[in-house]
Amino acid sequence: MKKITTTIILLFISAYMLQNLQVLYGLTFYVIPSIIWIIMFVTFIATNSAHDIFEQKEYANVISFMLLAGLIPWYAAGIYFGFGFNLLAVMLFQYIVYIVYRISYVISLEVLRNIFIKKMSYLWINQRFLLLVSLATTLLSVSLSKLEGLEIKDIPELMVLFSQNLILTIIAWRYGFKAQLFFSIPYTTMIKLVPIMPDLTGVIRWLLLVFISLLQASIFYVYNVVERKTSIGIDQVTGSFYKAKISKFVNIVNKILLIGAIIFMVGFFVGYRAIVVASNSMQPTLSRGDIVVININDLDANKGDVIVFIVGNKMIIHRVIASYQRNGEQMYITQGDANDAPDPWVLKKENIVGKQVFTIPHMGYPSLLFSGIFESPVTGIGVTITFILGLFIIYILRDVVTVFE
Structure with a gap:
């Protein structure tokens, strides 16, 4: 079994390195890695029992809601800002090749993520390990974007990509391989593959993705942590006197922020x-x-x-x-x-x-601090929101690991 795992990892690395070394050109750039990744997926399926890979777990509702949380804002933004034609869909054959390439890559990345989590879960698993897996898959995704001519240069974009990978890593650990595919393939299709896409500028696009990631993380948190805490008793999860005090403080802050938000909204509408x-x-x-x-x-x-x-x-x-x-x-x-x-x-x-x-x-x-550091207030606000998103998802990760230990 160890040899099979090593083979799968080497298959992924070989396809990845072929592109990074830029040995492949034209259609071969897409076709050969796709074939290797498909072989990797088939090997993974063939060498694992169906029970281990497609174990039925109660994930359908939460994953469906998380997908809707991405789909609705994404196309609502398209209705507001307008839609454009996906340039990849100009030539039908090229479009089909890219779809196969992209989906095979996503599947192979999820295979790799699953292997890492499965291998380490026999020994130990904690928050730091899940963060490490997410970081590794993020770096691979960044390199792939660079190869496709979509180089990620801004820290906010990188943090959004890391947050998305962190959500996928939590899904992989919590629900298994079937849930990974059920979430990652439709999400990738929505963002990259559909012929008609929202016509969004760079800043608006990643701010929207920040909002979507935050919404998806909140749905996961409510479904898996809040509900779990309620069912097993809050004291068993939070534990100490100090945590209870912190929780009370957070509730007070939340109420103050809510009142402030209501006052702001009312004031905004009256001028x-x-x-x-x-x-x-x-x-x-x-x-x-x-x-x-x-x-x-x-x-x-x-x-x-x-x-x-x-x-x-x-x-x-x-x-x-x-x-x-x-x-x-x-x-x-x-x-x-x-x-x-x-x-x-x-x-x-x-x-x-x-x-x-x-x-x-x-x-x-x-x-004033934002305007001194960033080019525009929108960028500064976006960076702040993205940073808060990262902290929130890391908090979710810690809470999820604590609840299910």
Whole structure:
């Protein structure tokens, strides 16, 4: 059996190395590795009992919900942003070859994942080992993407890919090989193989994948951990006094965040927006890092009002020091409280974004930190969400291992 396992691993490595060494060109680049991976899969099936490979476990509901959690947001984004034609599907024969190549690769990767988990589970299995298996499969996936001309350069994209592999590793350990295929093949088809795909830009695409991974991980957690804790008794799982205290603290934080989210959403719908002060031009009234809440429905500015307006492509917060009529149109002169002279422009009403309602001191510094590190706030927010996703999935992994030990 050890020789068979070694053979399967060597088959995968040989197909992988052929591509990395770039010995194969044209169709052979896809066809020969596909054949090797299919042989690897057949060898795996032939040398393992059907009971071990396709053992029936109660996974259908949770895996189905996880797939729907990917499918619905993915195509909802397509409805919003529009759809495009998958370039791989331009030529039918090439498209069929790529489908065989991609699915054979996914199956072989799941065979490899299954072998690693199965071999080590006889000795020991813990959170670190599952993370290691996920990291190994992630690195293989990154190399494959590079070979296909889809090089993954950004850390957020890498973290999303790692999170997806971590979810697959947990599924493999918890439910077995059949569940792996039931999840990975439809998911790969959705992301890579369908002829019509959502037309998404890079940042929007990986932010959507972050959301999908977080949603899938949450479904898995609720189905496998929360339900399990309820059935066996929470004290058996959490154990100690300190964990109970931490759990209570987390619940309080969650309630505060929920209330904050509700207030934010209500404010957003009635026309309130939050702007972070980026300079000290309004001191002492406003300091750098303050959050100014404005009303975008109140654009009738008077002398003395603090307003947010747009000049060029910049958003500025200054005070109205004078206003006058010109050709029947209201014009505004502004100045920063810390500046010695008025601003070198005259504003029209259409330049005004909103008028100050109240200020939250110093709470906007994290946003300024993001804008200093990342190219755009969206990228910074995306990196943060992705980092939280990684921590959340690692927490799930720890909890799942604890519950089922």
